[in-house]
Amino acid sequence: YESPRWLLSNDQTDSRAVAALKWLRGPKVSIDQELKEIKAAVSEKKPTLLQVLKEFSKRKVFIPFILVLMLLFFQQVGGVNVVAVFAATLFRDGGISHPQQTALYSIGVANLGATLVSVFWVDCVGRKVLLCTSGSGMLIGAIMFGTHFYITRPSLCSNDTVTQALQVSTDLSSCNTQYAPLAIVSILLFSFMFGLGWGPGCGVLVPELLPLKVRGVASGIGTVVQWATAALVTGVYLKWSDAVRPWFVWWTFAVLILLGIIFVVVFIPETKGRSLEEIQRKFETKKRLKVQASVNSKQQNGHKEYEAFKK
Numbered sequence: 001y002e003s004p005r006w007l008l009s010n011d012q013t014d015s016r017a018v019a020a021l022k023w024l025r026g027p028k029v030s031i032d033q034e035l036k037e038i039k040a041a042v043s044e045k046k047p048t049l050l051q052v053l054k055e056f057s058k059r060k061v062f063i064p065f066i067l068v069l070m071l072l073f074f075q076q077v078g079g080v081n082v083v084a085v086f087a088a089t090l091f092r093d094g095g096i097s098h099p100q101q102t103a104l105y106s107i108g109v110a111n112l113g114a115t116l117v118s119v120f121w122v123d124c125v126g127r128k129v130l131l132c133t134s135g136s137g138m139l140i141g142a143i144m145f146g147t148h149f150y151i152t153r154p155s156l157c158s159n160d161t162v163t164q165a166l167q168v169s170t171d172l173s174s175c176n177t178q179y180a181p182l183a184i185v186s187i188l189l190f191s192f193m194f195g196l197g198w199g200p201g202c203g204v205l206v207p208e209l210l211p212l213k214v215r216g217v218a219s220g221i222g223t224v225v226q227w228a229t230a231a232l233v234t235g236v237y238l239k240w241s242d243a244v245r246p247w248f249v250w251w252t253f254a255v256l257i258l259l260g261i262i263f264v265v266v267f268i269p270e271t272k273g274r275s276l277e278e279i280q281r282k283f284e285t286k287k288r289l290k291v292q293a294s295v296n297s298k299q300q301n302g303h304k305e306y307e308a309f310k311k
Contacts, residue, residue: 078142
């Protein structure tokens with residue numbers, strides 16, 4: 001099935017949209033209200049660029065837009081592209097023999113396996129649980145990898161080991177080789193858990209959070225922020241590692257991943273099983289509740305005045 005929204009927006013018959021919506025929501029769920037809301041949404045005229053930019057001043061657009069930008073920022077700032085770009089270097093520094101082949105196959109298999117799992121898991125547990133679980137695994141992986149660098153730093157190795165590590169004839173030191181399994185497990189755990197949640201999860205959440213009117217422009221801006229963050233992190237990684245040591249860098253990544261988890265828990269709404277219209281209304285709730293509270297207060301005051309007048 002095509003999506004109900006696409007079918008209605010491309011002059012398809014209502015029966016096909018109804019069939020698609022019933023298939024999506026299940027035969028026991030009433031779809032009348034959602035179908036009505038989708039029809040109302042797609043019947044609106046396509047806005048101009050100026051009208052789209054004006055939409056960003058509205059709370060229901062501005063709030064999810066900021067959430068999306070922060071979500072994409074935290075996706076990249078945790079070091080995932082450092083693993084992708086410098087995988088062979090990381091495995092070599094971790095004491096792994098044949099680092100290029102090991103990085104190519106192991107990380108590729110880990111990402112593939114995680115993505116296959118996430119396809120079936122994302123609609124079972126919800127987006128927030130998926131991101132928090134994924135982030136927790138990445139956090140553990142980053143801490144483990146930082147710990148590996150910490151316990152294999154030259155000051156903890158013998159002078160002979162350091163001398164051996166600096167020789168051109170060998171890529172490995174006995175100190176690094178001893179803890180090579182820790183490096184392998186930590187990088188694979190990090191890669192697998194990213195592929196399980198933060199990788200595909202953001203791709204699901206971004207279009208769900210953004211209103212349809214601004215989705216194109218907002219997604220474009222979000223992509224710029226996403227890859228600008230990735231370029232910044234990967235661009236400074238090597239110099240940063242040389243300046244403050246790799247273990248400090250990876251523990252910093254762990255702190256940033258933890259901040260990302262906290263951000264998801266506190267600010268990101270759960271979108272599982274909700275229509276786009278329901279999600280958009282959620283960002284208007286605060287204002288709407290304030291207005292409703294004001295109306296209720298005035299009604300109560302008016303009722304009290306009327307009762308006092310009767311007495």
